[in-house]
Amino acid sequence: MHLDHPVITPHRHTYSAEPLRGDSSRRALRIGLGGPVGSGKTATVAALCRALRDELSIAVVTNDIYTREDAESLLREAVLPPERITAVETGACPHTAIRDDISANLEAVEQLEETLRAVDLVLIESGGDNLTATFSRGLVDAQVFVIDVASGDDIPRKGGPGITTADLLVVNKTDLAPYVGADLDTMASDARRQRGDLPVAFTSLTQPDGIRPVADWVSRRLAAWRTGAAA
Numbered sequence: 001m002h003l004d005h006p007v008i009t010p011h012r013h014t015y016s017a018e019p020l021r022g023d024s025s026r027r028a029l030r031i032g033l034g035g036p037v038g039s040g041k042t043a044t045v046a047a048l049c050r051a052l053r054d055e056l057s058i059a060v061v062t063n064d065i066y067t068r069e070d071a072e073s074l075l076r077e078a079v080l081p082p083e084r085i086t087a088v089e090t091g092a093c094p095h096t097a098i099r100d101d102i103s104a105n106l107e108a109v110e111q112l113e114e115t116l117r118a119v120d121l122v123l124i125e126s127g128g129d130n131l132t133a134t135f136s137r138g139l140v141d142a143q144v145f146v147i148d149v150a151s152g153d154d155i156p157r158k159g160g161p162g163i164t165t166a167d168l169l170v171v172n173k174t175d176l177a178p179y180v181g182a183d184l185d186t187m188a189s190d191a192r193r194q195r196g197d198l199p200v201a202f203t204s205l206t207q208p209d210g211i212r213p214v215a216d217w218v219s220r221r222l223a224a225w226r227t228g229a230a231a
Helices: 011-017 041-052 069-076 094-100 103-116 161-165 174-180 184-195 212-227
Strands: 029-034 058-064 085-089 121-125 142-148 168-172 200-202
Touching (some): 029 041, 029 094, 029 212, 041 069, 041 142, 041 168, 041 212, 058 069, 058 094, 103 121, 142 161
Parallel strands (some): 029 121, 058 121, 142 168
16 A cells, blocks of 8 residues: 555544544544564563653553454563553554554554543554554554664665654664674664654663663653644
């Protein structure tokens, strides 16, 4: 599906893309996290929850094709109370449920917001996909795309919509660079060439507070959302 192709969603969900609720209050900021299999999406979600849960009301929606594996991993790690984590089984290629037919994810998000009432941030994790994975703007307000050093330092220069258009590109597992022969400077340079002024964060989630660059970006995005600057 071409990125310029219009996304069609059921009519009863069209209000979900609007930043304001029916009572004119601002709904939760929705951030999607996509990226290839094994890049560290679930670990990034878990680390964000740990870093921000004391200051924000957070909920999570995970996507897997036929299982609830990622949600169950987050539940085992107790990154949030169980009622704040839910799963969507897409039954098809992961990008279908985050870009083409987003109704199942919208239902999951809306149910969480209705049940929990006051929610600041909803993290929506895609199932593992390729460099073409993008979220519908009817589902999320911003997209994070996660790649990892172990997949090769040529990944940023390969481009693809996930790398070139995501609001934040995360280059994860930087601690593995010496062991896989990856050049982080090359990855940074290639990412800048592909993304222009769009931000890039390098992370190592095995390090203390290794999620901090991403957590700080999320906090800034939420602050802008609350003031209406990032509608």
